[in-house]
Amino acid sequence: MHSFINFIMGPMVWISFLIFFIGVIFRLIGLFKQINAKENFVYTYLSFKYSFRSIFAWLIPFLPVSTRKSPVFYSISYVFHLLLFLIPIFLLSHVALLEESMHWSWVTLSDSTADSLTLIVIFSLIFFFIRRFVVPEVKFLTRLSDFLFILIVALPFVTGFLAYHQFFAYRWMVIVHVLSGELMIILIPFTRFFHMFLAPLTRAYTGSEFGNVRHAKDW
Amino acid sequence: MMKLKRFIFITIVILMITAFYSYSQEEFPMVDNLIFDHPQRPAAVFDHDDHNEKAGVEEDCSICHHVYEGKELIKDESSEDSLCSECHSLKTTPENGISLRMAFHNRCKSCHFKSNNGPVLCGECHIK
Numbered sequence: 001m002h003s004f005i006n007f008i009m010g011p012m013v014w015i016s017f018l019i020f021f022i023g024v025i026f027r028l029i030g031l032f033k034q035i036n037a038k039e040n041f042v043y044t045y046l047s048f049k050y051s052f053r054s055i056f057a058w059l060i061p062f063l064p065v066s067t068r069k070s071p072v073f074y075s076i077s078y079v080f081h082l083l084l085f086l087i088p089i090f091l092l093s094h095v096a097l098l099e100e101s102m103h104w105s106w107v108t109l110s111d112s113t114a115d116s117l118t119l120i121v122i123f124s125l126i127f128f129f130i131r132r133f134v135v136p137e138v139k140f141l142t143r144l145s146d147f148l149f150i151l152i153v154a155l156p157f158v159t160g161f162l163a164y165h166q167f168f169a170y171r172w173m174v175i176v177h178v179l180s181g182e183l184m185i186i187l188i189p190f191t192r193f194f195h196m197f198l199a200p201l202t203r204a205y206t207g208s209e210f211g212n213v214r215h216a217k218d219w
Numbered sequence: 220m221m222k223l224k225r226f227i228f229i230t231i232v233i234l235m236i237t238a239f240y241s242y243s244q245e246e247f248p249m250v251d252n253l254i255f256d257h258p259q260r261p262a263a264v265f266d267h268d269d270h271n272e273k274a275g276v277e278e279d280c281s282i283c284h285h286v287y288e289g290k291e292l293i294k295d296e297s298s299e300d301s302l303c304s305e306c307h308s309l310k311t312t313p314e315n316g317i318s319l320r321m322a323f324h325n326r327c328k329s330c331h332f333k334s335n336n337g338p339v340l341c342g343e344c345h346i347k
């Protein structure tokens with residue numbers, strides 16, 4: 001058991017990040033190959049200024065008009081995405097483990113803060129889940145895989161929360177937590193999670209076209 | 220009148236149970252964590268002599284209570300009259316590359332991993 005725990009909390013973390021980085025590089029190479037073959041005219045108007053203008057405009061809460069049309073969904077989504085990165089990166093237990101193996105360390109959230117923020121993430125995911133049942137236009141577009149992705153994101157947060165509180169089956173809770181966290185990292189480049197890289201590229205593309213060609217705002 | 224007697228009786232029982240629990244919890248031996256600014260976790264369970272007997276390390280105190288001169292480990296000498304925090308500060312400094320939390324964790328966990336026995340996950344030492 002000890003060597004298994006040592007493996008999933010040691011080498012497997014690095015293997016997961018390696019697969020993640022290699023996957024991202026391959027996906028991006030494939031994407032740019034496609035652009036070069038089919039749409040290489042985008043380079044004629046692609047601009048740094050309009051790309052970043054668009055990316056930043058879309059990062060400001062409620063600046064884009066479309067986000068004002070569904071304020072509740074958008075607010076929850078905004079906070080959710082922020083916490084999705086904030087919590088695991090600044091969690092005391094994660095940073096402590098990293099310090100012990102790599103001597104890297106940085107500021108951390110206190111455990112009680114992280115615990116409350118984790119609850120916000122879990123409730124956001126429940127909201128996204130229910131929304132897919134009750135909002136007709138979303139329900140219409142929902143497939144089984146949408147629920148699967150909500151589950152994959154929920155798993156490391158729910159198991160981390162249950163483990164922290166030591167409610168039951170502590171050792172197994174941590175094992176499932178670590179494995180589900182690694183699964184999520186590995187899946188990013190190969191699934192819909194890749195939108196974390198595609199979204200800024202889409203903004204650069206659209207922002208440049210609106211700024212340079214149509215002389216308009218794209219938010 | 221009966222009601223009042225019953226009320227007093229129940230109150231006394233509850234008080235005794237609470238007293239027993241708080242007493243028995245304090246009895247459980249732990250590594251003191253008061254040196255940490257705002258302890259984030261319950262203090263780690265560690266029954267010093269019992270642990271070292273079970274782990275078969277009661278002969279060599281220097282496995283944990285080691286002595287350094289600068290960065291040089293002095294073999295065959297031990298520092299059981301000092302706390303770990305006398306040399307390991309809370310934050311890493313140029314003189315000491317091992318923060319106090321990390322000193323505890325690396326010492327305890329590396330041996331547990333090596334001997335395939337003993338706790339290795341947060342909640343197995345920091346028991347709520």
Ligand code: HEM
Pocket residue numbers: 008009010013087088091093094097111114115116118156157160161162163164165174177178180181182184185340341342
């Ligand atoms: C992206 C993936 C991950 C996410 C989102 C995540 C998130 C979390 C959350 C939300 C908690 C509980 C916080 C709380 O309620 O107080 C937690 C705890 C923890 N996580 Fe992760 N985690 C991830 C990956 C990992 C990995 C790969 C490891 C192992 C190397 C790991 C090790 C731990 C440990 C040891 C705890 C503490 C459990 C305890 O307190 O007993 N996590 N994590």
